[in-house]
Amino acid sequence: xxxxxxxRNRQNEYGATADLGGPAGEEESLxxxxxxxxAGLSKGMAAIETYQLTKRYGPILAVDRLDLRVDQGVVxxxxxxxxxxxxxxxxxLLGLVRPTAGRAWIVGHDCxxxxxxxxxxxxAMVEEPAFYPHLxxxxxxxxxxxxxxxGGDEVDWALEKVGLSDVARRxxxxxxxxxxxxxxxxxxxxxRPRVLILDEPASGLDPAGLREVRDLLSGLRGEGLTVLLxxxxxxxxQMTCSHVxxxxxxxxxxTGPVGELLGDExxxxxxxxxxxxxAVNVLAAHGACAEPAQDGxxxxxxxxxxxxxxxxxxxxxxxxxxxxxxxxxxxxxLYMEYAQPTPRG
Amino acid sequence: MHSLRRAGRALQVxxxxxxxxxxxxxxxxxxxxxxxxxVYGTWRHGTRMDELGRLGxxxxxVAGKALTxxxxxxxVLPSVMEVLMALLVAAVGGGLIAAEVRSGTLRTLLxxxxxxxELLLAKVGAGWVYAxxxxxxxxxxAAALGYLVFGEGDLVSIITGRIVIFSHEEALARLGMxxxxxxxxxxxxxxxAIMLSCLFxxxxxxxxxxxxxLLCFRILGEIPYFDTWEPYFLTTHLDVYLDPxxxxxxxxxxxxxxxxxxxxxxxxxxxxxxxxxxxDITT
Numbered sequence: 001x002x003x004x005x006x007x008r009n010r011q012n013e014y015g016a017t018a019d020l021g022g023p024a025g026e027e028e029s030l031x032x033x034x035x036x037x038x039a040g041l042s043k044g045m046a047a048i049e050t051y052q053l054t055k056r057y058g059p060i061l062a063v064d065r066l067d068l069r070v071d072q073g074v075v076x077x078x079x080x081x082x083x084x085x086x087x088x089x090x091x092x093l094l095g096l097v098r099p100t101a102g103r104a105w106i107v108g109h110d111c112x113x114x115x116x117x118x119x120x121x122x123x124a125m126v127e128e129p130a131f132y133p134h135l136x137x138x139x140x141x142x143x144x145x146x147x148x149x150x151g152g153d154e155v156d157w158a159l160e161k162v163g164l165s166d167v168a169r170r171x172x173x174x175x176x177x178x179x180x181x182x183x184x185x186x187x188x189x190x191x192r193p194r195v196l197i198l199d200e201p202a203s204g205l206d207p208a209g210l211r212e213v214r215d216l217l218s219g220l221r222g223e224g225l226t227v228l229l230x231x232x233x234x235x236x237x238q239m240t241c242s243h244v245x246x247x248x249x250x251x252x253x254x255t256g257p258v259g260e261l262l263g264d265e266x267x268x269x270x271x272x273x274x275x276x277x278x279a280v281n282v283l284a285a286h287g288a289c290a291e292p293a294q295d296g297x298x299x300x301x302x303x304x305x306x307x308x309x310x311x312x313x314x315x316x317x318x319x320x321x322x323x324x325x326x327x328x329x330x331x332x333x334l335y336m337e338y339a340q341p342t343p344r345g
Numbered sequence: 346m347h348s349l350r351r352a353g354r355a356l357q358v359x360x361x362x363x364x365x366x367x368x369x370x371x372x373x374x375x376x377x378x379x380x381x382x383x384v385y386g387t388w389r390h391g392t393r394m395d396e397l398g399r400l401g402x403x404x405x406x407v408a409g410k411a412l413t414x415x416x417x418x419x420x421v422l423p424s425v426m427e428v429l430m431a432l433l434v435a436a437v438g439g440g441l442i443a444a445e446v447r448s449g450t451l452r453t454l455l456x457x458x459x460x461x462x463e464l465l466l467a468k469v470g471a472g473w474v475y476a477x478x479x480x481x482x483x484x485x486x487a488a489a490l491g492y493l494v495f496g497e498g499d500l501v502s503i504i505t506g507r508i509v510i511f512s513h514e515e516a517l518a519r520l521g522m523x524x525x526x527x528x529x530x531x532x533x534x535x536x537x538a539i540m541l542s543c544l545f546x547x548x549x550x551x552x553x554x555x556x557x558x559l560l561c562f563r564i565l566g567e568i569p570y571f572d573t574w575e576p577y578f579l580t581t582h583l584d585v586y587l588d589p590x591x592x593x594x595x596x597x598x599x600x601x602x603x604x605x606x607x608x609x610x611x612x613x614x615x616x617x618x619x620x621x622x623x624x625d626i627t628t
Contacts, residue, residue, distance in 0.1 A: 131450065
């Protein structure tokens with residue numbers, strides 16, 4: 001993963017500590033910790049890991065024995081209906097909510113420990129981002145950098161990344177909902193973290209904003225950043241995430257790479273030919289089971305890699321092939337398969 | 346050591362937030378206005394020293410200048426420091442946690458590398474700085490306006506229910522101590538307000554409960570039945586600022602009151618720490 005980024009972070013932290021007048025010992029310790037983190041990651045340590053993580057609010061079981069592992073460099077989409085336990089899980093990962101049972105780690109640090117939130121480890125935006133309205137967007141970020149013990153070197157970079165450079169000096173109280181959302185993402189990015197946790201990052205954004213967030217996440221993924229994001233925009237998740245986890249009733253019901261979950265190896269193909277009855281026999285001879293649809297077309301399940309052979313067989317049999325349309329199962333379809341009432345408590 | 350550094354950074358952030366907010370200065374403006382009105386009223390009314398005679402069984406005449414800068418500074422102590430400033434610090438302290446929980450900014454802060462205890466201590470520190478600045482401001486404003494309008498002179502102190510006369514130099518020293526102790530009391534009030542701010546999600550409720558508690562202590566302190574409880578009331582120890590204005594300064598009494606205030610501070614911090622530590626930040 002991005003060795004360049006690691007070095008860049010280390011330099012920034014070094015410089016920032018010097019700015020604050022901290023002794024050299026602290027700088028060294030900060031760098032050493034960062035090196036340990038990176039070493040841990042390169043050894044295959046999960047960026048995010050939970051073990052039997054449970055949260056109960058009185059009679060409500062919000063998260064039920066969640067075992068989750070998000071490897072480095074993965075953009076993990078956290079899906080589920082409202083109240084499924086996604087935000088609660090994220091809050092537990094960030095130490096905002098204390099688990100009833102189980103444990104969670106970020107880059108090997110216990111999530112309840114302050115080490116898990118040290119500069120450059122995790123950045124987050126959970127629920128609606130909140131800032132001080134009497135301060136400008138830039139001042140808010142500088143304040144957070146100060147709290148993290150770093151300088152504000154990357155504040156301008158983050159503001160530019162989310163398209164807020166022009167209004168950076170305007171008071172946050174004057175920001176629109178979408179602008180505050182972008183500022184929330186910028187806040188999560190400074191100082192540049194190794195793990196990014198975003199809860200509904202696209203909420204309230206216009207189509208252009210959605211696209212920018214998608215591009216931003218793709219770019220961060222390219223830089224080796226691990227992202228855990230929750231969203232109700234399934235299409236966006238499918239476009240952005242490499243892995244997804246479906247959570248219902250506080251439990252993870254499905255998790256894995258997007259392609260694997262959607263069954264990339266087998267697709268439903270709709271074939272339009274001039275003689276469907278003949279085509280069924282031809283395909284049967286090639287080991288493919290086609291079924292005639294009501295409109296005269298055929299549907300069959302086939303591996304995407306077999307499609308050229310299917311078309312070739314039909315053409316060689318003298319059939320006219322008008323269209324071959326593979327239908328990939330969408331994340332929405334997968335989601336709806338699981339979306340059924342789950343008993344809680 | 347790291348913890349201290351983090352707490353120090355959090356304190357800087359809290360102070361920055363506090364003193365970049367316009368509403369923070371409302372307290373200073375109110376205090377300046379009230380002291381200005383006190384000085385103006387005293388100046389227009391002439392001397393109230395005639396009323397001093399009511400303190401004794403016989404009327405007597407005060408010769409010389411009774412209205413002096415130290416007198417104004419002394420007058421400000423019970424009127425501004427005890428009542429007005431208690432309200433102001435309770436309001437500010439009540440909002441330090443509760444308002445941030447409600448607005449969601451506490452979540453933003455706690456996602457950074459700072460423990461809850463460190464953040465709590467930073468907030469208490471910022472609250473103390475506010476209380477100390479406000480007390481200092483009240484003292485300096487009273488002194489400035491007092492010297493401007495009435496000039497220097499001895500202090501005829503009536504605040505303790507007895508007439509005590511201090512020379513100008515001694516009056517300044519005694520008043521300095523009185524303001525210092527009053528500031529200490531405001532720090533205790535703001536700590537209690539912060540504790541209540543951890544318990545309630547509404548800043549107004551936390552501030553109101555703080556003031557209500559002070560009033561309750563004050564009222565109960567007036568009822569002889571509660572005399573045995575009085576040493577444990579916060580208001581009993583808040584009156585420590587009166588000690589330097591007595592003819593003889595009883596250091597044992599001062600230490601007892603300061604100890605009482607310290608107990609309230611430690612107790613409030615302990616409760617606030619436990620509540621804040623265990624709390625889930627769900628908003």
